């Protein structure tokens with residue numbers, strides 16, 4: 235099973251991405267929420283934000299080597315999920331549609347909007363000290379509420395069905411967790427459990443709000459083993475740069491609690507369908523994927539003796555030789571190659587990686 239799945243990934247990786255021979259996408263629209271893992275340029279519109287990727291070497295493998303604001307050398311996971319479902323790439327940022335492309339606002343929002351903002355979290359304050367300005371999940375959902383109002387106005391009685399059949403993607407939580415453990419390095423078990431409860435309750439409120447606005451297909455990507463990102467591995471320099479266990483244990487507990495949350499949500503809203511992408515297992519499997527030769531060090535940054543994670547990726551840093559063989563692009567984020575593998579797993583993977591169904595089953599009209 236695991237072996238044939240790996241072969242499928244290899245095969246899809248070679249033929250290029252498409253599960254869909256038709257020109258029409260498999261869902262009417264994609265509405266995308268989250269942090270830097272999904273941001274496709276939102277933060278470029280926040281002049282005060284310090285969480286930006288609008289300079290080289292970001293985007294070096296994007297068409298025209300353009301630094302679009304994606305925290306990747308090329309595309310990110312949101313783009314690859316979109317491609318697999320028949321879109322060209324992720325829909326544009328909300329601010330782009332509202333401010334720069336208002337002539338096409340109407341037709342574009344019917345196909346999707348990306349609200350994700352790097353540095354943001356589930357909680358309103360996450361990222362705001364560190365990065366000055368980010369769009370928190372609650373604000374992202376308010377932006378969607380106004381878009382939903384616009385859609386209802388344009389489509390009248392067919393708006394509801396369109397939103398219901400659209401896919402809502404979420405990838406959020408890592409920044410809340412990074413900040414909590416940075417601020418409370420010696421938190422005890424009781425405090426950690428309280429924090430987990432707070433995060434899950436907050437996530438539940440956000441998801442209830444999009445469901446109340448008409449969403450019925452949720453694709454949720456949990457948090458990866460964040461103790462394995464290069465900047466955290468630095469803490470274990472004397473132990474061969476191994477992953478930081480405490481953060482990984484929390485990430486796994488978060489994922490487990492998220493699964494229960496989604497089961498509860500489904501029992502309250504029986505016509506709701508969801509897929510939970512288990513980033514924990516997905517990433518651990520990638521760490522052992524022989525196609526990725528370097529899974530500890532970042533590709534872009536200084537210097538290789540410190541996993542290129544001590545000095546952030548920028549125009550005056552080193553660049554690794556074979557970007558396709560790296561799991562991490564910078565101190566925190568996956569490469570284009572890893573994002574592509576992750577998206578393939580979310581869309582076509584088995585129940586050990588995405589539960590109760592993968593995204594390609596989730597998007598079937600019900």
Ligand SMILES: *[C@@H]1O[C@H](CO)[C@@H](O)[C@H](O)[C@H]1NC(C)=O
Nearest residue numbers: 275278279329330333334335
């Ligand atoms: C959006 O428009 C502003 C003002 O015209 C411009 O400076 C900016 O580069 C545009 N952004 C994008 C992503 O096109």
Ligand SMILES: *[C@@H]1O[C@H](CO)[C@@H](O)[C@H](O)[C@H]1NC(C)=O
Nearest residue numbers: 339340379380381383384387
């Ligand atoms: C979309 O909805 C918002 C909030 O109701 C409104 O302010 C805005 O004018 C609408 N945009 C368009 C293009 O209709």
Ligand SMILES: *[C@@H]1O[C@H](CO)[C@@H](O)[C@H](O)[C@H]1NC(C)=O
Nearest residue numbers: 386387388389390391392393
């Ligand atoms: C929506 O309803 C309004 C008034 O009720 C009507 O003028 C408009 O033509 C309708 N639009 C569509 C797309 O059906």
Ligand SMILES: *[C@@H]1O[C@H](CO)[C@@H](O)[C@H](O)[C@H]1NC(C)=O
Nearest residue numbers: 420421422423424425426428
């Ligand atoms: C955990 O820390 C809090 C705050 O310092 C304290 O009130 C509580 O008693 C501690 N709990 C345990 C089990 O140590």
Ligand SMILES: *[C@@H]1O[C@H](CO)[C@@H](O)[C@H](O)[C@H]1NC(C)=O
Nearest residue numbers: 535536537545548550551552
């Ligand atoms: C990165 O290291 C190179 C030498 O390998 C050096 O020239 C450069 O200034 C360093 N960049 C930064 C931002 O420290």
Ligand SMILES: *[C@@H]1O[C@H](CO)[C@@H](O)[C@H](O)[C@H]1NC(C)=O
Nearest residue numbers: 581582583584585592594595
């Ligand atoms: C993923 O979903 C497809 C439906 O599109 C299904 O046929 C397939 O069995 C699923 N993959 C796995 C590995 O379970």
Ligand SMILES: *[C@@H]1O[C@H](CO)[C@@H](O)[C@H](O)[C@H]1NC(C)=O
Nearest residue numbers: 504505506507591595596600
């Ligand atoms: C969606 O939920 C309905 C109601 O529980 C169920 O019958 C259907 O099989 C689900 N669809 C998918 C794709 O999981």
